Amino acid sequence: MIIRIDEYSDVPIYMQIRNQIVMGISSGELKGGEQLPTVRALALEIGINTMTVSKTYQLLKQEGYIMTDRKNGARVRDNIAQSGVISEENKTELKRIVSEARISGVSKTELKKLIDEFY
Amino acid sequence: MTWLFKIILAICIVPSAVLLLILGFPKNPETRKMIFGVRDNPKFHEGNAAKRVKEIADSCRKSALIITCIICIATVILVFLPSTNVTMLAFILLVFALFLVFIPFGKGNTELKNLKKELGITKSGTVYADLKNTSIIHALKMPWLILPNCIALLETVFAILVDFGVIRIVDTLAIEKYGLTMTSASFLFVAIILVPIALMMDNTRNTVISKDSNVNANYNRAKKKCWADLFVAMSWANALVIGILVTLYMFFFNDIAVLAGALAYMAVIMVIVVISVKLQISIEKRYERDTDLELLDDDDCWILGMFYYNPNDTRLNVEKRFGYGGTVNIAHPAGKVIMILTVILLVASIGFIIWAAATGNLDKLNVNSPF
Numbered sequence: 001m002i003i004r005i006d007e008y009s010d011v012p013i014y015m016q017i018r019n020q021i022v023m024g025i026s027s028g029e030l031k032g033g034e035q036l037p038t039v040r041a042l043a044l045e046i047g048i049n050t051m052t053v054s055k056t057y058q059l060l061k062q063e064g065y066i067m068t069d070r071k072n073g074a075r076v077r078d079n080i081a082q083s084g085v086i087s088e089e090n091k092t093e094l095k096r097i098v099s100e101a102r103i104s105g106v107s108k109t110e111l112k113k114l115i116d117e118f119y
Numbered sequence: 120m121t122w123l124f125k126i127i128l129a130i131c132i133v134p135s136a137v138l139l140l141i142l143g144f145p146k147n148p149e150t151r152k153m154i155f156g157v158r159d160n161p162k163f164h165e166g167n168a169a170k171r172v173k174e175i176a177d178s179c180r181k182s183a184l185i186i187t188c189i190i191c192i193a194t195v196i197l198v199f200l201p202s203t204n205v206t207m208l209a210f211i212l213l214v215f216a217l218f219l220v221f222i223p224f225g226k227g228n229t230e231l232k233n234l235k236k237e238l239g240i241t242k243s244g245t246v247y248a249d250l251k252n253t254s255i256i257h258a259l260k261m262p263w264l265i266l267p268n269c270i271a272l273l274e275t276v277f278a279i280l281v282d283f284g285v286i287r288i289v290d291t292l293a294i295e296k297y298g299l300t301m302t303s304a305s306f307l308f309v310a311i312i313l314v315p316i317a318l319m320m321d322n323t324r325n326t327v328i329s330k331d332s333n334v335n336a337n338y339n340r341a342k343k344k345c346w347a348d349l350f351v352a353m354s355w356a357n358a359l360v361i362g363i364l365v366t367l368y369m370f371f372f373n374d375i376a377v378l379a380g381a382l383a384y385m386a387v388i389m390v391i392v393v394i395s396v397k398l399q400i401s402i403e404k405r406y407e408r409d410t411d412l413e414l415l416d417d418d419d420c421w422i423l424g425m426f427y428y429n430p431n432d433t434r435l436n437v438e439k440r441f442g443y444g445g446t447v448n449i450a451h452p453a454g455k456v457i458m459i460l461t462v463i464l465l466v467a468s469i470g471f472i473i474w475a476a477a478t479g480n481l482d483k484l485n486v487n488s489p490f
Contacts, residue, residue, distance in 0.1 A: 001251060007244030007431070016454040021236055021250075030250070041254035045324055046246055073426075 001029040005046055013048055014055040030054070032078040035078055036066060039074075056116055125198050125210060125382045130192045131215055134332040134389050140187045142396065142442045145196055148172075152251045152403055153186020155179065155227035156440035158416060161240050171234055179227035186219050208476035215469060221425060224441055235418070242416050247327035249335045256336060257323035263351045264314060267358035271307045272359040278303035281369065299368045302360045310357040317350035318446050319436045328410040338406045345402065349395040356391065360384045404451035426458075434476030 001024045005016050024030040032049045036042075039057060043050040056075050060066045064081050084092070099112050148154045149164065149172060163172050190213060197210045222353055278288045282300040325339040420429035423439045430450040439446045447454035 001332070002327060003248045003250060005246040005248070007246065024250075037250060038251035042248065042250075044434060045248045045253045047324065047429075047434050049433060075301070 003046070005048075008116070013016075014052045017042075017046075017053065017056045018059050021060060022065060025080070030076050032076055032080075035072070036074040036076065045118045122198070122202075123378060125202070126378060128210060128214070129194045130381055130385050132217065133191050134385055136187045136217055136220070138389065138392065139217060139291040139442065140183055143220060143224050144176075144183045146178045149154050151425075152182060153440050155224055155231055156421050157228060157231040157235065157418050158239055158414065160235070160238075162240055163234075165364045168234065168238055169188045172231070174363075175227055175230045175234070179223040182226070183220050186223070189298035190216055190219070204476050209473060210237075211472050212469070213463070221423070225423035225425065228421070232418060240398075240416075242419065243393045245413065246411055246415050246416070249325060249327050249332050251332040252325050254337045254341065256325055257321050257341060258340055259347040259350070261318055264347075264354055267351070267354040268307075268310050268314065271303075271310045271318070271361050274358065274365055275300070277305040278361070278365050278368075281365070292312075299365065302364055306357045306361045306364075310354050313350050313354055313357075316445065317347065320346040322351070323436055323438060323445065324434055326414070328406060328414070330411060331409070334409045336400070338409070341402045341406075342399065345395055345398045349391060352391045352395075353388065355386065356387050392426070392443065399443075467485055 002021045003021075005013055009016065011019075014030065020035070030036075033042075035055075037045070037054045039050050046053075054074060057066065061068055061074075061086045065077060066074050067077050098111065100107060145151060149159070149169070154163070154172065154176065155229075162168055166206045194210075194213055194214075197213070199204055217380050229479045235326070264415075278299040321343055326342075328336050328338055331333055359379055360380065362375075363383075366375065367380060405434065417429060420427060420432070421440055422428055425439075425446075426447055426449055428449045429439050432448055432450070434452050435447055435451045437448060438444075447457050449455060449458050
């Protein structure tokens with residue numbers, strides 16, 4: 001799986017990595033039980049501080065997407081808890097996206113088509 | 120200081136100058152990934168821009184060619200001049216004059232960066248990382264690198280024992296001069312220096328060229344294999360040359376044999392480097408069609424296309440843009456130390472040579488040692 005980091009983005013790097021790993025899990029590019037690189041290796045590969053990657057992994061662990069242990073490092077969780085609800089944060093984000101789309105003249109059908117494509 | 124020493128210096132200077140010219144100023148720079156340390160861009164191949172790039176490349180190549188010719192001609196002339204203090208000083212300083220080739224390269228780099236600005240090529244800050252290949256792509260097999268170094272070490276120990284008279288196979292020449300020890304130790308030093316460099320190159324960051332992880336893995340593995348083979352071959356060449364020198368020194372020592380040895384060594388090293396460069400170029404060409412990602416534009420972090428300074432990059436070692444091999448990130452704390460030490464070493468060497476010439480000690484160097 002390829003991670004793309006935009007150095008000039010307003011989104012912090014740790015969040016960019018987190019978002020892409022979540023997208024990777026969702027799309028099936030990262031399968032359950034799949035090994036993730038070590039904090040040091042990924043930091044070296046991207047050329048960022050190890051603390052940034054560590055923060056990403058802590059966040060992903062906290063959110064229940066990955067599990068970490070000293071022996072095996074970080075792995076994608078086999079069974080990610082499915083609450084069936086969208087978090088308030090995501091709802092706000094979705095509202096923003098829908099609003100921007102409406103202002104830009106994107107039709108509801110087109111938006112739904114996009115959701116179907118990404119889902 | 121004898122004619123032998125001068126010829127050996129000439130053997131080192133002339134091929135190095137030619138190699139620098141070939142590596143830094145290729146005939147068709149537009150076919151390479153980097154042009155004077157600036158990443159190639161599709162806009163460089165359009166209309167007037169293509170013409171400008173060609174003009175810059177031709178002008179810089181011409182300057183580099185003139186510098187190389189002057190260095191080579193001066194070297195040959197100095198070989199035939201009598202060994203006075205001044206000619207010897209000029210001769211040794213010619214080694215440092217090789218760095219003059221960097222001037223047209225830096226000029227080309229600056230002009231291309233200006234052209235980028237004129238063309239409105241904006242900096243892309245996108246970094247890619249391949250999760251599947253992170254830190255698992257290595258090609259260096261340590262035993263193959265350690266073995267020739269062990270052999271070289273044994274040969275050096277043998278040379279020390281011969282020089283100190285512990286081992287006497289035949290009535291060797293000039294044993295008291297420690298020439299054999301000095302020569303063997305110099306080659307051993309070069310071989311040992313190659314170990315951390317080889318490790319550094321094997322651990323360089325993987326380049327992500329495609330969305331396909333397998334393509335990235337194969338590309339990086341091929342490149343690292345090329346590096347690993349280069350260092351292993353050079354280590355074996357070093358071990359071999361020490362062995363040959365010990366044998367020559369003990370049984371057939373004469374000036375012609377040593378000269379032939381030095382020539383053969385330089386020829387072998389040149390062949391190894393040329394093969395390695397050709398392989399790297401063919402790897403780049405092979406994977407050009409598989410490249411579907413725009414690579415990070417960090418041209419501004421390359422001062423004159425030669426010195427990498429990027430405070431936002433935590434890596435110490437990166438692949439060079441001039442010549443062949445790796446260099447350090449000067450923004451990294453260890454990189455700063457390495458760079459300061461290198462500058463001190465260079466200045467000290469030049470200072471020492473000038474001091475030796477000024478005090479008349481330059482022509483009193485040991486003339487009986489093989490080198």
